Amino acid sequence: MELLLNIVIYLPLLGALLLLFIRQDDWVRWTSLLVTTATFVLSIPLLLQFDITSTGTAQYLTVGEPFLGDWDVKYMVGLDGLSMLLFMLTTFMAPIVVLSSWTSVRKHVAGFYSMLLILQTGSLGVFAALDLFMFYIFFELTQIPMFFLIGIWGGEDRIYATVKFFIYTLVGWLLMLVALIYVGFAAGNMVNDGIFTTDWQLLTSPEFQLGLVEQTWLFLAFGFAFCIKVPIFPFHSWLPLAHTEAPTAGSVVLAAIALKMGTYAVLRYLIPLFPNAAIAFAPMFAVLGVIGIIYGALVAMVQKDVKKLVAYSSISHLGFVVLGMFAFNTTGAQGAIIQMVNHGLSTGALFIIVGMLYERRHSRLISDFGGVAKMMPVLTVMFMIATLASIGLPGLNGFVGEFLILVGTFNSEVLGSPWYAVLAALGVILAAAYMLWMFQRVMFGPVTHEENKKLTDINAREIGLLVPIMIFIVWIGIRPTDFTRYSEAQVTWMLEDTQTRAETIAGNAAGEQLPSWALKLYDVTPHMAASMEPVNETKATTTAKSKEESL
């Protein structure tokens, strides 16, 4: 299975190399479809063989030899509950993305598809990497093809958009690189006999205890990078631009896969690596999440361009994800993970549908449409389902994620206030407002433009690529446990482990001299006694206490 995991990761890259030797555009398309479909099929056994009860260590682990001189930086890939679903989402979406650009991309077809395939390997690597350094390398591997996808095959303003996207992200990640090197040395000193290491297992081991002051700076550096990538308000201004200028396939990958790298990194690295800082900054991130939810929704409401509207709605949806993660309980984090998948599916579908409309009408302006439902009944059904999923209708996938996030946030001990959830729930009303208003103006009403009367409904290929997404939208909505069970154990373990380590570190810091801001930020009253007890018991008593208080 270890080998299979590596095959799945590198098969797309291999496919990209193969494309170099193919001259015929149609052959290029079919090869890409074959490669991505094979990747998806091969990834299914990984899901079926996955042990959902196992916690801590990842499964299908491959560990290579150190390759950076004296440093203990190794090739390390594997899957665990945090990454399994996103890994599968990536393999699942790839053939759909290939199909969605079948006729819309006409220039440098081989180049386009090889970029998509390289991006695929990079994305799979990002989710499977279990070494911080490898994560960084794979991440950079996704940036370059994305840069070209937007820059070459994008809309009118593509150069500005892609440069902004690239540089903005790069600035954040360079800062993170500095912090990463610091972490590597610190971890080397504490847990690896003085040898630089970025092994995730070691970075999350109880002996790796960063001081509170160091944690704060490192957390902020990592957090800054991830905030830009997600993006979290107010670091979002690259996103609407990149989305609108990118070709359909670029937008879909960006929304479904690339944005998840930011939120995934929060869950994988930001929270477990800097436990005290993550807890201390949780309310701040939750505030940013809530602002993102409402802000994204309000701004989406007044967009004139359908694609931009969907892009801003992404900011709103990702606000939910961030909120759920910083609730610091299983319910919220599980909601966040399934919401990442949901967003990938429903926003992916929305971008694909907008792309289909654009391909026919060469416009994305809402005012250029109207009454489209009459000419395109099948598209209307798909569009409606995706829209309803996006506004969180119970029975479809979006509801599951949003509801779990809101319940988790409402009961979060770390956030300690129901108001986050109450304000975030306002997003439920706003989402219905902007989505249904857009849907009405595009699909309903009389046909006011002559050009629209000639619109043809979607063809078999287009139906075929949307139907799988629709199936999952309904499946996750009705039986979400078929999916959430993959992450349940690992997420629970990770959050409990993080909180335990935070208490240990805070307890050790009790005797130290700390600057006054750190004292304000962290609760350093000795927790040692408490952390010795089984975690469940402490949790139970605090829950009981908070219940008493609320009564």
Place this chain on the structure above:
Amino acid sequence: MDAYVHLVPWIVLIPLAGFLFNGLLGLASGAFREQKNLIGGVATLAVFIPFLLALWLFFMMSGDSEAVTVSLFTWIEAGDFTTDIGYRLDQLSLLMTLVVTGVGALIHLYAIGYMSGDEGFWKFFAFMNLFIFAMLNLVLADNMLLLFLGWEGVGLCSYLLIGFWYSDMAKSDAAKKAFLYNRVGDFAFLIAMFLIFQTVGSLRFEDILAGTALFTTDQVFLIGALILIGATGKSAQIPLFVWLPDAMAGPTPVSALIHAATMVTSGIYVISRLSPFFMQSPELMLLVAVIGAFTAIIAATIALTKYDIKAVLAYSTVSQLGFMFLALGSGAYVAAMFHVVTHAFFKACLFLGSGSVIHAMHHVEHKLHDEGKHVHFDPQDMRNMGGLRKYLPDTYKTFLIATIAIAGIPPLAGFFSKDEILVMTFNAGMGTYGAVYIGLWAIALITAFMTAFYMFRLTLGTFHGEFRLPQKVAEAKGAEKHLHESPFTMTSVLWVLAGLSIVGGFIGIPNFVVATFTGTADVNLLSNWLDKTTMDAELTLSKLVEWFLLFGSVLVAAFGIIFAYRLYEGDQLEASDARISERLGALYQVWTEKYRIDEIYEGGIVRPTVRFSDRILSVFDMKGIDGFVNLVAAIVRFAGGVARYFQTGLIQSYAYGIVLGVILVIFMLLFR
């Protein structure tokens, strides 16, 4: 009961199967769409079979049966939170199931005829079955989250069916409005669920009702008020009722099924379901009652002024739902459910009757077009009607029966249920906040008078007098020859519903009526049936007072009818309205303008929000946030530009720089 509970999932799933059958085949095949009998037949059966199943369960159950639940699978689970797809069969849920499937099947049957000419026939029936599926989830759910699935699901179907003729922007506006107003209520409902889960640790009704003691009265008030807000959205009460009159844009069977008989009663259902919880807080009960009473009278006053026959019925529905909320707030859950049932009968009959009228008027318009006369008139406007009893005898008779029933004349259905609400409100006047309840009783009594009045205004204006269209529209001379009664599939349904409007009240004959003659009595079937599931307030009034109240309500209804008859009999519709308007002046103006509530929401909330969003997009987002990012980039570029001056590429200037640097270092070392 355990043996039968396994039927419950089938009751829910059969309509879903109907939806998938018609929906998928209709989407796939053009030939299938023409098979209208097949489509309509499957859809009707998909509701009628569940009705038969429910009926069978009804005979297997008694008032003493314990509630049973069946769980299909775990729905949502993460951390501490878990909920099942689970159904609960008890007397309350079965009563609602019977109403939903029974009235639902009748309306499906009617719609086969009504919608026969529509190209979206298959879609219509697919949506109708989906609605029944969602509604059955709502009433049969054993937990609040699954109820919420049904709750939002019916909202979706309502949206799809109001906007059924989506090419008309006004109709799709009405659909969107309905969905959004409901969403406001749903938001409150969500928060209520979070609060309940926080305290009880479960969303199952069983656990919530068992854990009622865990809540303080303040919490009960807060949670109850949030659920109430949710209910005001779905059941069209103050402050969220404005969507319902607009919802009449949908096809008339939709108005009858969703916006009169079933969906709009779900707020009443959910409060009844949680009655032991609501009874914990007298303030909460008062709030429910006040909202109900004020909604009842406000909607009734608007109904007095409308000419659109569906609009009158819509406001009448809002008003009658207000009566039901008043009953809930008075602790009279049985009375509220009673009125839900009787209202489903007579209001469905009235809506379908109005549909028959509209059908006929449309036919006239088509025929005139065929004759080459391009006349346009509003087929729903009463002023174009009059004298229809001659041409639509079955519609007229059934409409009249239902009107008498809603007006509250004994022994028709509406009389018993409305009287029970009035009695119970008066009864609540004996307890906490008694004076307020007496005031609400007076409001309800005035509303009952208005109900009788506007309903007879509607009937007389539509069916009595002479056919006015030829006077209104010159080209429509002789148009009455095109007026025809609707086909048998439609009128038969009207007669069934009219029959139910006559006898429906006998399920809830007040005990005191019989007890006066026999000493004691136990004849109120509904009260006995619901005994285990709802927690009613104690009736403390003496028989004499009850008789007094009963005669009072009959008298009020009779006055309303007589008054309407004197004003509106014989083509005086507009003349009489003008006289009333003159007499009442500004007040009447307020009524015709619907209290300007729509304008207040539009101007006070919707437009400012859009304007605000526009502002934050153009100023804050694009200039502020993105401007800052670009500013940083510009600073870097500027710094780079400055630095570029030193990178001349000339060896001499670099050497010069090195010399300067060395000198600087020497100076610094020397003069430290």
